[in-house]
Amino acid sequence: MRNVILGLVVVALFSGCVSSSKHRAEVDKKNEEIQKEKEALSALSKEKSQLEEKLISVTKDRGQLKSSLDEMKQAMEEMRQRQAEQRKRLREFEDLTARFKKLTDAGALSVKIVDGKMVVSLGSDVLFPSGSAKLSAAGLEAVKEVTTQLQAITGKTYQVEGHTDNLPIATAAFPSNWELASARALNVTRAMIDAGMPATRVSAASFADTHPVQSNDSAEGKAANRRIAIVVVPDLSTMPGYEELNKVGAQQATAQVKENQ
Structure with a gap:
């Protein structure tokens, strides 16, 4: 059923x-x-x-x-x-x-690799009414389904990114595209937590119109750029050289503490 x-x-x-x-x-x-x-x-x-x-x-x-x-x-x-x-x-x-x-x-969405990171991308037009950061009923169901799948992948954390097209917005609620993208990313993050995703495994970020995936010269391109991108955060601890990098960071932190004393 x-x-x-x-x-x-x-x-x-x-x-x-x-x-x-x-x-x-x-x-x-x-x-x-x-x-x-x-x-x-x-x-x-x-x-x-x-x-x-x-x-x-x-x-x-x-x-x-x-x-x-x-x-x-x-x-x-x-x-x-x-x-x-x-x-x-x-x-x-x-x-x-x-x-x-x-x-x-x-x-409903796409799965791709962007700048070496795995990304699940959902169109904002599917999730939100125009100029709004409130998830539609359909958008909320989509986020719940995505959360069910992502939560089942053990050991992974996610960053929810808000992206807009290059059309400026200037309202009391959203003085610019930065605030609109931020509010949308935060609302998706909250919806994922409400759907069962541990809060320790998810965060939010706003990119406004600074990271387009297509040209904004067409309506189709603008629609593609209005999106929520859920990025699988890379685990740097598995990368070669991580331990050495960690040691350098610890040494720098120790030196900074001594300097401030």
């Missing part, structure tokens, strides 16, 4: 939102992003092989210093970590895409 109701909501919300050609373009773009991730992984494998060959060569040369060997081994270890992280990111992106296939097919 829940699936039937959800299906009716999705059909009522999003029927006619996207033409078959536009959906095909979204699918093709998503496949391109997956292919890019695979190509990056392949490049890392090639680089790893080159390092292995160099390590063998260095080992045979008795004139090389031990420090050179240690540096090479460290580089190899970092490469292995980078490969493992790349594979993990690819699996996570494919999982995220599969979780939202139904809503993506309905044109």
Whole structure:
């Protein structure tokens, strides 16, 4: 029964939102992003092989210093970590895409990689009335469905970003696009928390019209730019060099405390 109701909501919300050609373009773009991730992984494998060959060569040369060997081994270890992280990111992106296939097919949202980060993007026109930051009934249901899927992914945190087109707004409630985008992001964040997302796993941010995904020269471009982007926050602790960076940060903090005493 829940699936039937959800299906009716999705059909009522999003029927006619996207033409078959536009959906095909979204699918093709998503496949391109997956292919890019695979190509990056392949490049890392090639680089790893080159390092292995160099390590063998260095080992045979008795004139090389031990420090050179240690540096090479460290580089190899970092490469292995980078490969493992790349594979993990690819699996996570494919999982995220599969979780939202139904809503993506309905044109309700898109899943993509932007600046190296996984993003679930929902059009503001679907979520809010024009010039308003209050979620519509349909928008609230969409946010609940998205929250259900995101909450089920363990160990991940999210940032809700508000974006607008370049048309300025100047009202008592929203003196500029910054306030409108901020209010929308905060309301989506609250709705996600109300739907069960722990408050420790979600935050909000406003970008106004500073990060368009399409040109604002057309109505279609403006509509694409009016959006809520839910970004999967990268876990930097899994990245090579994190421990060293953390040590540097701790040393700087200690030095700052001493300086202030």
